[in-house]
Amino acid sequence: MNEVRIGIVGIGNMGSAHAKSILAGNVARLTLGAVCDIAPEKLSWASENLPGVPQFSDYHEMFASGLIDAVLIATPHYLHPTIAIDGFAAGLHVLTEKPAGVYTNQVQMMNDAAKASDRVFGIMYNQRTNPQFQKIREIIKSGRLGECKRLIWIITNWYRTQAYYDSGTWRATWAGEGGGVLINQCPHNLDLWQWMFGMPTRVRATCHYGKWHNIEVEDEVTAYAEYANGASAVFITTTGEAPGTNRLEVTGDRGKLVWEEGKLTFYELAVPERETCFTSKEGFVTPEMTVHDVPVEGEETAHNGILLNFTNAILDGEELLAPGEEGICGLTVSNAIHLSDWTNDWVTLPIDSDKFEAMLNERRKNSHVKEHAVSEIADLRGTYNSRWSVR
Known part of the structure; x- marks a missing residue:
């Protein structure tokens, strides 16, 4: 390989920005192989703004197309681990937007899938x-x-x-x-x-x-x-x-x-x-x-810096600045903060992940997401169409 062909799942605000930057050649040796979104209006946007880039409405089809070597996940938060796990199963390198997920149980499954693969796994911690x-x-x-x-x-x-x-x-x-x-x-x-x-x-x-x-x-x-x-x-x-x-x-x-x-x-x-x-x-x-x-050398390279580092890790074995497995660390602190408030008590780390997930699910059941929101995102209670099911 002398270049990496990346596919983007989710071309909303962040995904579309990444797509335009990659297509413009801002990241050396990284090319835009395909994009995927379930929203027809997003694919219409891609037709106008990403000329010549193949489009998919089902990420499984994009993964099996042979058009990409890696995937960048820029979907709603709950879906990051599911799509990453499927990406590893398809033999793809995976870069996910932050956060790694919403609760540590699902992120641990993602980390286990990454460990079992021989693929590069990064997270968009551009800071x-x-x-x-x-x-x-x-x-x-x-x-x-x-x-x-x-x-x-x-x-x-x-x-x-x-x-x-x-x-x-x-x-x-x-x-x-x-x-x-x-x-x-x-x-x-x-x-x-x-x-x-x-x-x-x-x-x-x-x-x-x-x-x-x-x-x-x-x-x-x-x-x-x-x-x-x-x-x-x-x-x-x-x-x-x-x-x-x-x-x-x-x-x-x-x-x-x-x-x-x-x-x-x-x-x-x-x-x-x-x-x-x-x-x-x-x-x-x-x-x-x-x-x-304190004098500081260099400039912040932000999102393109992470994309370049991810590309170099695949092609040259360069050490990742933001390994995907480390996404669980900040999320653990976030989950601990919520859990402490919900229980009105101290929370010891590592947290009780099952307890957190159960308490989060109670809040999800009573959430005020409007019914028509399922046209914007996957139904995060698990009843959306099977292409983007949540595990």
Whole structure:
């Protein structure tokens, strides 16, 4: 192989953007082999905007066509694992949009299918291409920050209007999306949290459902997490504040990293805080420190960067920046936050996946997805046509 032919399942907002970019030649050695969507209007759009690209309304037919080597999944969330599993069974390499899925049981099945195959499996965690987040992770992993003590992420610049939520009958419903700000806007942040700082051991959280909008899922979340070494994390997010904030602080024994408005600052202590605490003879002391504006090389390559890395992994064996199997990590934190709120209790990780799935299914049964929504997405209660059935 000297190129990868990729097929896209789902050509809505993200799928169509990927299709146009690939067709324009923005990703070296990656070509658009075919597209698939169940909506006739999406296929009409493809006829006008993707000239010469074969179209399918059944992804199984696209998988069996011989036209593609890999698949990019850009469908509603619940369908990601099902289509990925079918892709591996068809011998295809798989790249899925975020989130990996809605609940960890289905994502674990997807990961098992990936492990049993010899195919490349990636996830569209394009924020991992941001050199500033890479630098934060590098400083933490190198030990330069010392023993980690606390992470605080206020991410409230996800502002959405009621018109946004009204734009699709499946939006902001348990049956349609499987959640609100956690599952739709924040998968990248939750992934970066654990990618940089590690997975917590337990979570306590509060979610507010339809607090700022006429929706049934959460639009405001405050979560507190603890780690085995005594460190803690606080995560605050909402789609109902303006102006919003996007500020990340990571504190360790040797200083503090602050990222806000595209600027990364390192407050580096001359002496570790723990040493100062137990050796200083003064009760009130300001530890000596140096403030660095951390230089960061490179530019964020975003979605095309992940697509290029995925292509290079298939053709050259390049290491994946965002392995698909890691999608379960951020989702586990998301599920833990929901489960903590639903049970009004601490949730220990790894979570009780069966308990979470059962409680989610109760919400899906009572979801307010309108009946005609099945024309927009697969019936996520499992009664849609068998082409896109949910397992």
